[in-house]
Amino acid sequence: MNKTRLVFVLVVVAAVVIVGVSLLLQGDDTTLEPEKQELLEVRVACALPVEEWVRGAAESFNAEGRRLNGVPIAVQVTAVDGLTAKSRFDRGEFDPVPTVWIPDSRYLVELVNLTQKQKLGRDVFLTDGEYRARPIATSLFTWGIYSSRAQVLEEKFGTINWRTIYDAATARGGWPELGGEAGWGYFKLVVPNPQRNVGGLAAMVAAAGEYHGTTRIGVEEVAAPEFQTWLGELMGAVTDFSSLSAYSAEDLALFGYSMGDGGQLLESDLLSHMEGIQARWQEPLRIIYPEYITWFDFPFTIWMGQETTAAEKNAALEFERYLLSEEVQARAVQLGLRPVNTDVPLDGEGSPFVRWADQGILTVVPRSSAMRSPDRDTLDTLVRWFELNVTQR
Amino acid sequence: MQAQRSRTTQLLVILALAFLLVTALPFACWWGASRLRTGLAPAEATLRLAYSPEKGELLRALLEDFEAQGLKTSTGSTMKVVAEEMLPERMTAPAVAGELDAVCPDSSFWLTAIDQAWQEQSLDGGTLVGESVRFAISPVVIAIREEVARSMGHPERPLGWADILDKARNDPGFEWSHASTSTASGLLATLAQFYAGAGKTRGLTIEDATRQATLDYVAAVEATVKHYGEGELATVMMALEEGALGLDAFVVQEQLVVYYNARSSEKLVAVYPAEGTLWEDHPLALLESAGLTVEARETFQALKRYLLLPEAQQAVLSHGYRPADLSLSLTASGSPLTASNGVDPAQPQTVLQMPSPAVVQVVRDVWWYTKRHTNVFLVVDVSGSMAGDKLENARAGLLSFLGGMKGDDERVGLVQFSGSVGGMMPLNELGRNRQALAAAIANLNAGGNTALLDGIATAYAQLQGLGDRDRINAIVVMTDGRENASRVGLRELQRRIREGNRDGVPVFIFCIGYGRDADMDMLRAIAETSGGQVREGDLLSIEELYRLISTYF
Numbered sequence: 001m002n003k004t005r006l007v008f009v010l011v012v013v014a015a016v017v018i019v020g021v022s023l024l025l026q027g028d029d030t031t032l033e034p035e036k037q038e039l040l041e042v043r044v045a046c047a048l049p050v051e052e053w054v055r056g057a058a059e060s061f062n063a064e065g066r067r068l069n070g071v072p073i074a075v076q077v078t079a080v081d082g083l084t085a086k087s088r089f090d091r092g093e094f095d096p097v098p099t100v101w102i103p104d105s106r107y108l109v110e111l112v113n114l115t116q117k118q119k120l121g122r123d124v125f126l127t128d129g130e131y132r133a134r135p136i137a138t139s140l141f142t143w144g145i146y147s148s149r150a151q152v153l154e155e156k157f158g159t160i161n162w163r164t165i166y167d168a169a170t171a172r173g174g175w176p177e178l179g180g181e182a183g184w185g186y187f188k189l190v191v192p193n194p195q196r197n198v199g200g201l202a203a204m205v206a207a208a209g210e211y212h213g214t215t216r217i218g219v220e221e222v223a224a225p226e227f228q229t230w231l232g233e234l235m236g237a238v239t240d241f242s243s244l245s246a247y248s249a250e251d252l253a254l255f256g257y258s259m260g261d262g263g264q265l266l267e268s269d270l271l272s273h274m275e276g277i278q279a280r281w282q283e284p285l286r287i288i289y290p291e292y293i294t295w296f297d298f299p300f301t302i303w304m305g306q307e308t309t310a311a312e313k314n315a316a317l318e319f320e321r322y323l324l325s326e327e328v329q330a331r332a333v334q335l336g337l338r339p340v341n342t343d344v345p346l347d348g349e350g351s352p353f354v355r356w357a358d359q360g361i362l363t364v365v366p367r368s369s370a371m372r373s374p375d376r377d378t379l380d381t382l383v384r385w386f387e388l389n390v391t392q393r
Numbered sequence: 394m395q396a397q398r399s400r401t402t403q404l405l406v407i408l409a410l411a412f413l414l415v416t417a418l419p420f421a422c423w424w425g426a427s428r429l430r431t432g433l434a435p436a437e438a439t440l441r442l443a444y445s446p447e448k449g450e451l452l453r454a455l456l457e458d459f460e461a462q463g464l465k466t467s468t469g470s471t472m473k474v475v476a477e478e479m480l481p482e483r484m485t486a487p488a489v490a491g492e493l494d495a496v497c498p499d500s501s502f503w504l505t506a507i508d509q510a511w512q513e514q515s516l517d518g519g520t521l522v523g524e525s526v527r528f529a530i531s532p533v534v535i536a537i538r539e540e541v542a543r544s545m546g547h548p549e550r551p552l553g554w555a556d557i558l559d560k561a562r563n564d565p566g567f568e569w570s571h572a573s574t575s576t577a578s579g580l581l582a583t584l585a586q587f588y589a590g591a592g593k594t595r596g597l598t599i600e601d602a603t604r605q606a607t608l609d610y611v612a613a614v615e616a617t618v619k620h621y622g623e624g625e626l627a628t629v630m631m632a633l634e635e636g637a638l639g640l641d642a643f644v645v646q647e648q649l650v651v652y653y654n655a656r657s658s659e660k661l662v663a664v665y666p667a668e669g670t671l672w673e674d675h676p677l678a679l680l681e682s683a684g685l686t687v688e689a690r691e692t693f694q695a696l697k698r699y700l701l702l703p704e705a706q707q708a709v710l711s712h713g714y715r716p717a718d719l720s721l722s723l724t725a726s727g728s729p730l731t732a733s734n735g736v737d738p739a740q741p742q743t744v745l746q747m748p749s750p751a752v753v754q755v756v757r758d759v760w761w762y763t764k765r766h767t768n769v770f771l772v773v774d775v776s777g778s779m780a781g782d783k784l785e786n787a788r789a790g791l792l793s794f795l796g797g798m799k800g801d802d803e804r805v806g807l808v809q810f811s812g813s814v815g816g817m818m819p820l821n822e823l824g825r826n827r828q829a830l831a832a833a834i835a836n837l838n839a840g841g842n843t844a845l846l847d848g849i850a851t852a853y854a855q856l857q858g859l860g861d862r863d864r865i866n867a868i869v870v871m872t873d874g875r876e877n878a879s880r881v882g883l884r885e886l887q888r889r890i891r892e893g894n895r896d897g898v899p900v901f902i903f904c905i906g907y908g909r910d911a912d913m914d915m916l917r918a919i920a921e922t923s924g925g926q927v928r929e930g931d932l933l934s935i936e937e938l939y940r941l942i943s944t945y946f
């Protein structure tokens with residue numbers, strides 16, 4: 001082969017190599033193939049108190065390689081506080097829109113529906129039928145107070161409720177006046193920041209219920225001047241709203257009694273931190289059930305807007321069934337949530353409801369009055385009051 | 394024949410090249426385009442992070458380990474964190490300007506400040522601070538030399554801010570310090586004084602903070618502060634370098650007490666103030682600016698997960714912090730949070746209530762008027778060796794010093810020296826001479842020898858002549874060379890300083906050796922004689938060094 005032919009062959013070989021390498025580098029790139037749906041994505045916007053459980057369930061669900069009509073389902077979980085999610089739905093800020101929303105409580109779904117009905121003329125979340133919102137677990141608000149402090153309060157007041165907590169919060173002499181130690185300072189109340197955690201609003205609504213002696217709280221009750229004065233004095237016992245995270249029970253555990261002697265928080269949040277609190281502060285919390293109880297039911301709610309395909313809705317239902325399965329509901333119990341699957345016992349082996357029974361945890365909630373869900377105007381009034389009177393105090 | 398073969402060869406080569414071009418180019422374009430579609434990213438997904446200095450050692454170790462894992466983003470880029478040390482107060486401007494992707498200040502308080510600045514700028518009511526995580530916390534304590542603490546009744550009775558303030562007011566030998574309100578520990582010390590002055594432990598209002606009785610109380614307490622400083626870590630590091638604390642007490646996070654005690658024979662005890670303290674909660678927070686890339690977000694989330702891993706949390710505890718992982722026992726064997734290290738994991742019992750951001754801002758503003766004021770001379774070398782970039786950067790440093798002195802009541806003077814002392818500007822309140830000083834600094838010219846000792850002696854004599862005991866008296870002297878023209882000798886100057894500081898007013902001398910030719914031994918001798926400090930600076934660091942020194946006043 002002469003030199004000229006050699007050059008020619010080398011150039012042709014180089015061209016073939018470049019084309020071959022390009023093809024290899026593409027590998028499994030299917031961009032030249034017709035579009036086809038390879039994955040059914042279920043995007044879940046999840047309330048903070050059930051995030052750990054739902055995220056864990058999503059991981060095991062994905063790992064099992066579940067399919068719908070042969071197409072694999074992938075569940076992605078994003079933690080969003082219920083009130084924050086409601087605002088984002090109202091303002092159309094979700095991009096992409098979640099396939100599923102698990103808010104803290106059903107009333108948040110109703111509030112979003114109300115806004116969307118005004119915009120679109122229809123509900124975006126259904127309350128009946130196959131795709132209706134269904135609770136996946138429940139929890140309720142209880143008092144969680146460091147046991148040394150709870151003992152002093154019970155000796156002083158007999159029972160612990162919002163009225164006695166108000167008396168403790170406003171005691172000018174602090175803990176010594178209440179019979180506690182001087183080093184404890186003043187009584188410090190933990191209330192989740194309602195701008196970051198819907199639990200803060202729930203606590204204020206419960207306080208209003210007890211103040212007015214009713215389970216139905218409206219604008220008239222929360223706007224009453226004497227109530228607002230009372231609530232303002234009560235909130236004066238919160239140490240620092242600026243640095244409290246959305247996870248108030250976590251704050252209670254991390255900073256201990258130095259930052260909060262106790263507060264009315266979600267039972268599941270308290271239970272999931274009991275072990276850590278005991279380990280870090282060498283003192284458990286005492287759990288006390290209030291007379292006026294607020295329940296969170298964490299409804300699994302599928303977005304019915306055009307952004308969600310029928311296949312995605314059905315994939316979401318698959319995940320919902322998975323969450324309601326005995327095995328996954330049992331995992332919820334381990335995290336302090338009350339199961340909705342009645343086949344799952346609350347007092348099974350390793351249940352925190354059994355482990356912390358001595359600290360006041362009850363498997364059967366005593367007869368009490370359940371707070372009714374507040375309407376949008378009531379919530380708005382409370383949030384505005386909070387912004388003006390507490391965060392800017 | 395030869396020419397025809399040559400033409401044939403050329404033709405074949407051209408044809409071959411054309412073939413190469415026609416076949417390879419479309420594939421190259423297709424490949425390139427497809428990479429772009431899938432988000433061809435830079436080789437590194439960089440997270441720009443600013444962190445406060447006190448946790449530098451821990452964070453750098455954690456970041457090194459994080460990067461060593463070689464994690465990739467969804468687009469295949471390597472995750473990388475570019476971390477810069479920054480005082481919390483100074484994070485706000487770059488955060489709002491989109492120059493940072495994440496921050497890790499000493500307290501969540503600064504996140505509120507960032508959001509406030511963002512809302513003032515954006516006017517849309519939104520927030521800049523996004524998801525965050527707390528991986529290490531530490532309470533603010535009063536670190537007191539063990540024998541001093543025992544003399545005050547520790548540990549038999551709980552000590553508090555009132556005890557420290559009483560001690561400072563009644564014992565002239567008691568020397569204490571806290572950082573300025575630019576850090577969480579300095580802010581706490583200041584808030585505690587305002588609370589004490591207002592007679593409250595919660596519910597501090599703007600009216601409380603600005604009441605004359607409160608201001609008088611705070612001013613009286615601040616008058617006992619030896620000096621302020623650039624931050625809690627600097628105080629500890631300086632003490633470790635010098636082998637002894639120049640202070641009886643100072644305000645720091647608990648972790649630094651552990652750090653100091655592990656490295657020093659002199660012991661500190663952490664006093665958790667009976668009236669209450671604050672927590673440094675070291676939040677790592679993402680900034681949701683428009684320029685935040687997907688890769689930076691993924692890097693942040695991976696870092697967030699990493700910081701909560703058991704091995705990272707164990708490292709947090711080993712460094713003397715309280716880890717966020719509650720399953721790690723603070724009292725287990727191997728934990729450094731022990732009584733022998735001067736700390737008590739069961740403390741603190743209570744915190745001071747953090748007022749609203751508006752009240753805190755008033756406290757920070759008012760503090761400049763209540764703090765212990767200063768008489769400070771800037772003594773500047775303008776010898777021939779300072780010509781060029783050296784003098785230009787020194788000018789920037791001097792101006793940065795003036796900028797750091799925010800209070801108009803502070804008195805600053807200027808002494809320049811070369812072969813002799815000249816161009817002196819007497820001490821005067823900055824409210825009156827700030828512009829004149831700036832103009833004098835702008836007009837500094839280099840030339841001649843180095844009469845360093847005469848320059849210091851002149852400023853020192855001025856301060857002793859003034860005899861102002863109410864203020865901090867100090868000299869900040871900078872030189873790039875060796876003494877060769879003074880009439881006064883080193884020993885004579887040291888004698889004057891010793892006697893003057895004993896019989897007259899104490900004057901602290903901060904010495905800056907500028908560049909490699911500075912006579913560090915002489916500067917160290919002068920600084921030590923006066924109880925001051927010596928620092929080394931260069932062309933790059935001189936501006937920041939002057940700014941840091943300004944925090945002491």
